[in-house]
Amino acid sequence: MAVKLxxxxxxxxxxxQYRIVVADSRSPRDGRFIEILGxxxxxxxxxxxxxxxxxxxxxxxxxxxxxxxxxxxxxxxxAMEQFEAAKASK
Numbered sequence: 001m002a003v004k005l006x007x008x009x010x011x012x013x014x015x016x017q018y019r020i021v022v023a024d025s026r027s028p029r030d031g032r033f034i035e036i037l038g039x040x041x042x043x044x045x046x047x048x049x050x051x052x053x054x055x056x057x058x059x060x061x062x063x064x065x066x067x068x069x070x071x072x073x074x075x076x077x078x079a080m081e082q083f084e085a086a087k088a089s090k
């Protein structure tokens with residue numbers, strides 16, 4: 001089973017907000033997911049990003065692959081740096 005870190009869309013029409021979730025790669029975009037890692041609201045100025053970095057690092061350590069956008073968001077939140085540091089210390 002391939003696990004991905006990706007965005008699911010929530011919010012009303014023309015007012016997107018996103019959840020950062022851990023999901024099976026075969027499930028649909030807004031379908032089943034395993035765990036919620038955070039939220040992203042691009043419409044705010046500046047955009048709002050909340051991520052549970054500890055959970056994200058745990059899932060990255062277990063082999064979950066982030067999508068391009070989620071990888072960029074994790075870079076902004078500092079989770080990728082935390083993961084790289086944890087990986088280098090092992």
